[in-house]
Amino acid sequence: MNELEKWMEEGSTWLPWLTEKSVSIIVGIIIFFVGKWIAKRIANWIEQRMRNSKIDNAVVGFTSSILYALMFAAVILMALGQIGVQTTSFIAILGAAGLAVGLALQGSLSNFASGVLIILLRPFKAGDFVEVGGEMGTVDRIELFHTYLKTLDNRSVILPNSSVMDGTIVNYSAHSTRRLDLVIGISYDADIRLARDLMKSILDNEERVLPDPAYMIFVSELADSSVNFSVRIWVKSSDLLQFKSDFLEKVKYTFDENGVGIPYPQMDVHLSKAD
Structure with missing residues (x-):
């Protein structure tokens, strides 16, 4: 008990x-x-x-x-x-x-912080054509530590996000239209008016050239061996590279057919006979 x-x-x-x-x-x-x-x-x-x-x-x-x-x-x-x-x-x-x-993991944390900034600030997105970290290509995907690019020759480039954010970012796809700036030189004995009219004729018959803003063709420099034209053309961003190639090819053929010379570097050597 x-x-x-x-x-x-x-x-x-x-x-x-x-x-x-x-x-x-x-x-x-x-x-x-x-x-x-x-x-x-x-x-x-x-x-x-x-x-x-x-x-x-x-x-x-x-x-x-x-x-x-x-x-x-x-x-x-x-x-x-x-x-x-x-x-x-x-x-x-x-x-x-x-x-x-x-x-x-200081480096990895720096890449992580840069990846968060890329997500928040969104300077580019997947599918954009950019120039970052000394490389140029299309953004394949964005991860928290690395950004993946696919170059024009189909190489895969993996960039640490810290190098992307610490450098200059050029986004070629940020706008739907872009201006193409070209310098085309003709020889001094060629007809300037004829060369200008020929380039105008090419651009007037090109559907990829945007009417607004209008293209511009003007003499920009009397160089050492050529008279240089500056040509400024507005096109869609997706058409720029192919249009540039097609336009330069048409200019070359048109100038050849009409006798407008395109100069190339050359040197004149004068010989004299000593007494």
Whole structure:
């Protein structure tokens, strides 16, 4: 009987503690599952918004995964704190580990930050023809650490995002139209008016030349061995390269047929006989 009374007395002391702990554990479990559900919904919402903004799919998936991981880690810390686990030491360990990883991966973190800036600022997008990091090509895809280009000769160039953001970015696809600037030289004994009329005739019969702004042809320089014309033509960005090749070819054939000479570098040597 004495032992039973002793057990009842001890139970009266630890039973409230056990009840309190049970409630804390149940609340912690609820925080875990509800927080996980909320984190998943927020990550999916952000992913959908990014897809609606036509951001590269690889970037969308990677970004949403990182956001979900960060929110899930916060939920775990909240749940552990509710149960009674001291999370201060965990946070200190994570902070020290993050500092060590950050020092070891400075270059990668720089590429990561640059990738985030590319996503937010959007200086170019997949499919644009750009010149970045000393390379020129079509943007194949944008990832958080690297940007992939496909060059005109079908090479794949992988550029670190830090080199992309630290240098000059030239986006040739930013506008639907572009101006083509050409310099065409004729010989000094050629007829300037005839050469101008021939080039006008070529451009007037070319459907790819945009009427507004109108093209311009004017003498820009009396060079050492040629009279140079500046030709400024507005075309669609997608037509520029092919039009440039076709126009120069037509100019050469037309000038040859009409006797307009195109000079090339040459040197006159005068010999004299000494007495």
